[in-house]
Amino acid sequence: EVQLLESGGGLVQPGGSLRLSCAASGFTFNNYAMTWVRQAPGKGLEWVSAISGSGGGTYFADSVKGRFAISRDNSKHTLYLQMNSLRAEDTAVYYCAKYRTGSSRDFDYWGQGTLVTVSS
Amino acid sequence: DIQMTQSPSSLSASVGDRVTITCRASQSIGSYLNWYQQKPGKAPRLLMYAASSFQSGVPSRFSGSGSGTDFTLTISSLQPEDFATYYCQQSHSIPLTFGGGTKVEIK
Numbered sequence: 007e008v009q010l011l012e013s014g015g016g017l018v019q020p021g022g023s024l025r026l027s028c029a030a031s032g033f034t035f036n037n038y039a040m041t042w043v044r045q046a047p048g049k050g051l052e053w054v055s056a057i058s059g060s061g062g063g064t065y066f067a068d069s070v071k072g073r074f075a076i077s078r079d080n081s082k083h084t085l086y087l088q089m090n091s092l093r094a095e096d097t098a099v100y101y102c103a104k105y106r107t108g109s110s111r112d113f114d115y116w117g118q119g120t121l122v123t124v125s126s
Numbered sequence: 127d128i129q130m131t132q133s134p135s136s137l138s139a140s141v142g143d144r145v146t147i148t149c150r151a152s153q154s155i156g157s158y159l160n161w162y163q164q165k166p167g168k169a170p171r172l173l174m175y176a177a178s179s180f181q182s183g184v185p186s187r188f189s190g191s192g193s194g195t196d197f198t199l200t201i202s203s204l205q206p207e208d209f210a211t212y213y214c215q216q217s218h219s220i221p222l223t224f225g226g227g228t229k230v231e232i233k
Contacts, residue, residue: 041222043170050213050225050226050227051162051164051170051213051215051224052224053222053223053224056222065221066221067221101169101170103169106175106181110175110217111158111222112175112176112215112217113162113170113172114181116169116170116171117169118169119169
């Protein structure tokens with residue numbers, strides 16, 4: 007059974023940093039690109055970042071480019087999102103999700119989400 | 127960036143109704159269009175990919191169509207468990223983008 011479990015969310019002050027983790031199980035992790043999608047309270051879905059199965063390719067939304075970094079440790083079956091220079095508009099539930107196929111760019115399994123609140 | 131526009135933003139319908147949601151891309155995306163269902167407090171669920179392909183486990187009352195810039199998601203006979211918010215997403219090019227969502231409510 008595929009499972010994705012996010013952790014690392016919480017309250018952080020503007021300008022602060024936070025690292026999210028997503029522990030994966032139930033599939034061959036290194037065979038699949040992974041992604042982060044966020045949802046601000048009461049709002050729609052926003053794609054944030056993606057990483058190839060090997061970790062050699064990374065992609066970002068303009069809204070987070072230069073502030074966020076995505077990485078993965080295939081030996082630990084874990085995906086990460088390092089978030090720096092956080093702003094109030096980064097407040098959201100952050101979901102990690104698995105690509106349906108190696109590089110399909112649609113997402114068949116999602117974690118339960120972790121809430122990040124940026125506020126003083 | 128490719129903008130995705132969904133309509134309507136919300137609708138009220140009764141159990142058994144036929145419901146159609148539309149999604150328009152700001153430029154041609156071929157069939158690189160996916161649909162998700164999200165219930166309150168839950169993660170999204172993939173319903174359809176490549177415009178008209180069913181994700182495993184999705185009931186056959188759901189169907190998707192379209193190509194290029196115009197797409198539709200149809201629920202042939204609305205069931206109580208279908209009341210949710212639906213999102214389209216283009217997978218043609220980075221940055222990946224979602225539509226604003228369509229909330230399907232009980233009439």
